[in-house]
Amino acid sequence: MLIGEVARRSGVSTRMLRHYDSLGLVRPTGRTVGGYREYSEEDIRRIFHVEGLRSLGMSLRQVGRALADPGFTPSALVGDLVRRSEDRLKREQELLERLRAIDASEPAGWDGVLHVVELLHGLDSPSPSRRQQAALAPAEDVQMPAELLAKAVLTEANPNVAGALRWALARAGTDGVAGVAAGMRSADVDVRRRAVLAIAELPGDEATAVLTGALEDPDPDVRRHAALASGSRGVTAAVPVLVDMVVKGTNDVEAAEVLSALALDPAFAERILGALAGELAANTADAAVRIRLVQALAELPGTLARDVLRQSAGDEDRAVALIASALADVLDGVGD
Incomplete structure (x- = not known):
């Protein structure tokens, strides 16, 4: 098959076929009487092999090495x-x-x-x-x-x-x-x-x-930042996370301030009071936790937490009792 017919059937230009010949990649098996390149079926198959490897991004030098070495293993090159x-x-x-x-x-x-x-x-x-x-x-x-x-x-x-x-x-x-x-x-x-x-x-x-x-993120740091930010925007779904922050002592002062702001809405004030008071009753073995909860309760607006603080003034831990009593006295002055 002459070069023009090969180019038409293979889609490879005659210029590229001549280039392949000059590089020794695909040399036509024979020549016509007039000296024209004549390609055999095996030559055409090799052309397609060259084009296939080039389509993988291989250089012509890499293609030549791959086709020239019968023991060539493609794994490293690929x-x-x-x-x-x-x-x-x-x-x-x-x-x-x-x-x-x-x-x-x-x-x-x-x-x-x-x-x-x-x-x-x-x-x-x-x-x-x-x-x-x-x-x-x-x-x-x-x-x-x-x-x-x-x-x-x-x-x-x-x-x-x-x-x-x-x-x-x-x-x-x-x-x-x-x-x-x-x-x-x-x-x-x-x-x-x-x-x-x-x-x-x-x-x-x-x-x-x-x-x-x-607020539902599995990471406590993500939940903490989300609670402070969303609570500051009035999102009451942040309340459980904020209360937990007070209990654990993680940014507890900031959490108490956000809870106080949320409690300004009467619709949520009792819920927040109940959440803090519930934790106060549940943490009977940890005085440090109760102190943080008492201080957070005192941050609530008005005299909302006064009764709970009065009850905590009888806490078995002297430090908790003294702090709760002092804070209740402050709220009594607010109420008066």
Whole structure:
């Protein structure tokens, strides 16, 4: 079969077939009387072998080695090709994300594009101070891409840089909620902790809904941050977590303050009082826990907790009794 017919049937151009010949990859078996290349069926099969290996990303040199060595084992080469392909895909994905970030910033001119590129380089820097500077120094005429900031927030381990990124994300308003909320579904607890801290600083009902859902997170730190943030927004579903924080002494002062604010609503005041009083009665063996509960009760508005505090003034532990009595006296003065 002549070269033109081979090219038509195989889809490989005559120029490439001549190139294969010059490299020794596929040399036609014969020549016509006029000197034209003539390919046998075996030659054509080899052409398809070459094309198949090239489709895997192999160079012509690698293809030649593979076809020339009868004992060639493909596992090592294929493994190398897999790694190279993964690296290439990673670079392409990074490029795609960069382009999306630039598109999301809606730059008015090339200065805006260059600023976003500079921001991207800054956030990718191995230097924490450089990453922090990038987050804290946005251009006034360029919108910081919320999607980019959200991704950076979820991956940033340095606390100072993370704080700067959360600040920058909060400036973007509610646009960043969806990107950070994705972190709440991560199997990595550190990612969920970063996500809940960021969402706590974002406004809007969507952020509040994510915080409310985080009250059921298996990680106590995530639940704690979610309870403080959602409780401060009036979410009463945070009450059990907040009471548990008082019992365990984890941010108990902040938890008591949030419970006090929630108890300003008469519809929930008795529920909160009952939850704290119930824990007070249940923790008969731990005086330190009862002291924290007594102090949290005293934070409740008005004289709501006065009767419970009077009862605790008879606690068998002298320190608990004295604190409860003193706090009850203070509430008596409020009532008068």
